[in-house]
Amino acid sequence: MLTPRDSRSRDCRRLDGVWRFRFDPGGEGARHGWWRGPLPGAREMAVPASYNDLVTDAAEREHVGDVWYQRDVWVPAAWAGQRIVLRCDAATHHGTIWADEAQVAEHTGGYTPFEAEVTGQARCGEPLRVTVRVGNELTMATIPPGVTSRGASGQPRQRYFHDFYNYAGLHRSVWLYATPRHFVAGVSVSTRFDPGTGSGQVSYQLEVVGDEVSSVRLRDAAGQVVAQGTGVRGVLTVPAARPWSPDSPYLYRLDVAHGPDEYLLPVGIRTIGVDGARLLLNGQPLALRGFGMHEDAALRGRGHDDTRMVRDFALLEWIGANSFRTSHYPYAEEVLDYADRHGLLVIDESPAVGLHLSLGNMGDHGARTFGPGAIGAEAGAAHLAALRELIARDRNHPSVIAWSIANEPDTAEPAAREYFAPLVAAVRELDPGRPVTFANVATAPPGADVVTDLFDLICVNRYYGWYAETGDLATAERDLEAELRAWASRGKPIVVTEFGADALAGLHALPPVMWSEEYQAALIEMSVRVFRRIPEVIGEHVWNFADFSTAQAVHRPGGNHKGVFTRDRQPKAAARLLRSRWRQP
Numbered sequence: 001m002l003t004p005r006d007s008r009s010r011d012c013r014r015l016d017g018v019w020r021f022r023f024d025p026g027g028e029g030a031r032h033g034w035w036r037g038p039l040p041g042a043r044e045m046a047v048p049a050s051y052n053d054l055v056t057d058a059a060e061r062e063h064v065g066d067v068w069y070q071r072d073v074w075v076p077a078a079w080a081g082q083r084i085v086l087r088c089d090a091a092t093h094h095g096t097i098w099a100d101e102a103q104v105a106e107h108t109g110g111y112t113p114f115e116a117e118v119t120g121q122a123r124c125g126e127p128l129r130v131t132v133r134v135g136n137e138l139t140m141a142t143i144p145p146g147v148t149s150r151g152a153s154g155q156p157r158q159r160y161f162h163d164f165y166n167y168a169g170l171h172r173s174v175w176l177y178a179t180p181r182h183f184v185a186g187v188s189v190s191t192r193f194d195p196g197t198g199s200g201q202v203s204y205q206l207e208v209v210g211d212e213v214s215s216v217r218l219r220d221a222a223g224q225v226v227a228q229g230t231g232v233r234g235v236l237t238v239p240a241a242r243p244w245s246p247d248s249p250y251l252y253r254l255d256v257a258h259g260p261d262e263y264l265l266p267v268g269i270r271t272i273g274v275d276g277a278r279l280l281l282n283g284q285p286l287a288l289r290g291f292g293m294h295e296d297a298a299l300r301g302r303g304h305d306d307t308r309m310v311r312d313f314a315l316l317e318w319i320g321a322n323s324f325r326t327s328h329y330p331y332a333e334e335v336l337d338y339a340d341r342h343g344l345l346v347i348d349e350s351p352a353v354g355l356h357l358s359l360g361n362m363g364d365h366g367a368r369t370f371g372p373g374a375i376g377a378e379a380g381a382a383h384l385a386a387l388r389e390l391i392a393r394d395r396n397h398p399s400v401i402a403w404s405i406a407n408e409p410d411t412a413e414p415a416a417r418e419y420f421a422p423l424v425a426a427v428r429e430l431d432p433g434r435p436v437t438f439a440n441v442a443t444a445p446p447g448a449d450v451v452t453d454l455f456d457l458i459c460v461n462r463y464y465g466w467y468a469e470t471g472d473l474a475t476a477e478r479d480l481e482a483e484l485r486a487w488a489s490r491g492k493p494i495v496v497t498e499f500g501a502d503a504l505a506g507l508h509a510l511p512p513v514m515w516s517e518e519y520q521a522a523l524i525e526m527s528v529r530v531f532r533r534i535p536e537v538i539g540e541h542v543w544n545f546a547d548f549s550t551a552q553a554v555h556r557p558g559g560n561h562k563g564v565f566t567r568d569r570q571p572k573a574a575a576r577l578l579r580s581r582w583r584q585p
């Protein structure tokens, strides 16, 4: 499915704004056909946004079940004779769309888009009623998983095994767009850059509707055609290519033409790969510095916001970061486009988080994770579907350097191998060009973990000095180094994808104690010192970029405070420390 982009033949409209909205605790909407007319008893709600922090009632904030969104949109008269599509970038976690009276699309998976052709429903020059039902319930068959129980009031309550608030709603734009009836339905590219000869290759494959001949032209940033081809697949060669890299995120544009349709795709030419314990971009070893992040902010919750995005990228630049992980779900496509343009390297993560039912505060001691009754075949199928959608959506981004297929699954459980082996094989088949990884949890150190040999890149999340060796940085330093050296013996590159400490902004302590800004900075400084002693550690991603919202818990005062920036994106002491380390030549 192609990202909506305007071109000579395409016209895309975002339906952002204020929609009619209603909670549906009793599942009445389906019984009464709320899509058949103006949503009864509606209030108003912003799109895109999570609805949770825009309401004032606790039961509504914690609502488990469906909500309904609706608005009318004028279909431009000029679209007569075109193919018209309704698309939703993210309905978290289940979405059903009606165009006037007709149900046109249904989708599970909260962070990837879905769309439907509505040419039959849309009358050009007339309004179209768009109704979207969004469900937020997580089960043991969804990714991420969760369970629902009933509280004293009889209201459903949701529990999940991941450490971020289960925001819900229309989190990204809904679109109405028009293309010609014969059109480009899909484009995938993979690229190579040969540092020896300076030549670049762009392999492309098209999916088209209509039997016209397809053609492609690759243009440089000045608009000059540097290579061209015909047919639905081929390889374009650029003899003196400008490679894409963080220092020079040079983008070409692939102009795809099929019959009357034209689709314009930004393309960065680069090679990414693992060689021994090095991660190479265009033949050069990478050292990743950055963060695990979240799409999270006050009021909007998980809703995409260009304003927050621009600030986040400005802070990444200020601090000297060159990379981030889309912990713990695929981010908005706008974010990856931005990373392509600005040269950020992205570990792109699937929404498979919380696949560890016995973990710490969120799980049940001794619970088994993989197998019937827990994370079984149904969840595995949902996980595979999420990976397929992630790769189909993001494969063309030069910024994406690796797929992370899960965060902190219980890979010490023997059944994890049977669960993960087919998923890794599927990812490799879908995209042979990128390293595959997952973020390893502290309960599966070397010797206990049963899956790491299946992956290219070792990513580990470690909290020495916080959850382990709490408050004792000297012992933490010894143990962190010992564990990383054990991983290093595997001969693969290691990225520490999480390390850090909570710090309440404004809480100071000399000498440093836990929860103070000084302790957070000291823990990060200690960790970075250890990483520099181990050549196989090629990446450091602090947890987290900014403070973020979580489910209510005794150890989460107003959320998780491991951000080196506050939730409103101002620096704590650790941010200045990192800037002094990362911006040095």
Ligand code: GCB
Binding pocket: 162, 163, 164, 328, 407, 408, 461, 498, 543, 560, 562
């Ligand atoms: C982790 C998780 C992350 C949590 C973090 C924490 O290991 O991957 O989602 O937020 O720890 O702060 O506990």
